[in-house]
Amino acid sequence: YDVLVDKAMLDAISCLPGGGEETMKRVAKGGARVLRPGGSWIILSFNAPGVFLPALQTAPGMTWRTSTIGRLHLYTGHKF
Helix, strand or coil, rough: CEEEEEEEHHHHCCCCCCHHHHHHHHHHHHHHCCCCCCEEEEEECCCHHHHHHHCEEEEEEEEEEEEECEEEEEEEEEEE
């Protein structure tokens, strides 16, 4: 895919017992697998970067940036 957009999936996973960290890692790796080189993954969340970034950074071939607008956090991943 050229672009993936997540508006609430990782938020829901983070509510699992234990924080869902292992599930988030599997989702991150799966997202990286289906993105084409040069593709982007956009995640909108009310969870702070400390909740998602450790799991997202396990995705091979991805770089991540974060921005904050009020309480909303924007995560942008690019596959190289």
